[in-house]
Amino acid sequence: MPNPSDFIAPPGDEPTDALRVQDLDLNLLKTFNAVYAEKHVGRAALRLGITQPSVSHALGRLRLLFHDALFVRTGGGVEPTPRAQRLAASIDRALAILQAVLDEGAQFSPATSRRTFRLHMSDFAESAFLPTLMRELDERAPGVVVETLHIEENQFNVAVESGRIDFAMGHFPHAFTHFHRSELLQERYVLMMARRVAERCGLDEHFVLDTTVPPALQFISVSSHPQSMALLEQHGLTSRVRVAVPNFMVVPAILYRCDYALILPRTVARAFAPLGEMAAFEIANASTWPVNAYWHRRFDADPGHRWLRALLMELFRIGTREPYDSWLAIPPSLRPPAFNA
Structure with missing residues (x-):
């Protein structure tokens, strides 16, 4: 080991150049931390998984940078100098902060996370998906917050690209083609009314809205659709x-x-069914359309984003089954006996 006095400036000849962050190698700080903890060069080498000469070489570089011996040989190993003792807490804290940053980017713990996910949803998507999603989050991620945003159509693509929203759920035909998407379901419109109204109009479960409409039936229109x-x-x-x-x-x-x-989307009709005795009927020539989850590809590797995507896949069985009885957040005891559309 080099003589510690070789790295101590003589009186009146103190170095004037301040040490800069760019002068430091992260491995040097890890070596300092290991030697300080072990008080022994050999044990520090074992802790780091490197050779003892590599640790000695790193200590030599540290002494040159700090103009201090940092560690001096004793009978049982090495002991820190006063300068090393002052540095130790700060270096340990800096390494801990860096590790926390790396851990945050590499894993997501739903049980303890306080993350806020921002979702752009149409009113239809809120009715269809949000109750079930929030029920599951209460169980699996009680600290996670969901914020739903309504983005103007001309701002939709910018909001997805900028990360202002994590996901968009709905039907957005003008979404950029490079956005990733997964189909949640194929939706269509149905005719909905209170069951008492259907019975009064003589409509049975086989009725289809076509050219014949009960003459006294009046309608609600929804301008957003x-x-x-x-x-x-x-x-x-x-x-x-x-x-x-x-x-x-x-x-x-x-x-x-x-x-x-x-006239409203079938899944919204299903969500509204427990709020009263409702009946729904098919509509002639009513086309179907896909309801998707959209996200930007730069979030593919984000652990929290991946976790929420996996949860959506699990809850809603993307593209594999009719969702209504299985994932609408309606307790069976509250569901109507029949809902025919």
């Missing part, structure tokens, strides 16, 4: 619209109190 508006027009029902609303939030309360009907 142009496809439902188009179906009303296609079947000559726009003159029967009694109330127009911007989204589905107030629909269950209206249907519960008023004898109206509306």
Whole structure:
């Protein structure tokens, strides 16, 4: 081992150049930490998984950088100098901070995480997916927060690319083609009304909305869903619209109190069913469309993002089954006896 005095500047000849971060090699700090903990060069080498000459060489570089012996030989190993004692706590803390940063990027612990996931959802997607997702998060990730955002259509792609939102769930035909996506289900519109209204109009479970519509039936229109508006027009029902609303939030309360009907996505109809005795019917020429989960490829390797994607796959069985009885967050005791659409 070099003589410690070789690295101590003579009085009046102290170095004037300050040590810079870029002068340090992370491995030197790891070596310092190991030697300080073990108080022995050989044991430090075993701890680091390197040779003893490598540890001695690193100590030589550290002495040159700090202009201090740092560790001096004793009968049983080495002891730190006062300068090394002052450095030890800071170096240990710096390495711990760096390890925490690396751990955060390499793993995700749902049971203890406080992460907030931001999801862009249509009102349909909120009704279809959010109750089940939140029920599972309460069990598996009680500290995780979900924030749903409604992004303007012309800002959708920018929001996904910038990371302002982690996921988008719904049907977004103008999404950039390089976004990753997984199909959740194929959706279609149905006709929904209170069961008492269907019985009064003489509609059985085989009824299909086509050219024949009960003459007294009046409708709710939802302006945020142009496809439902188009179906009303296609079947000559726009003159029967009694109330127009911007989204589905107030629909269950209206249907519960008023004898109206509306055209809405089938999964939303299923979600609303427990709020009253409802009946739903097929619509002639009602096309289907995919409901997807969208995300940017740069989040593919993010552990938290991967975990949430896997949870969505598990909960909603992407593209493999009809979801309604299996994952709508409706206790069986509250479900109506039949829901025919």
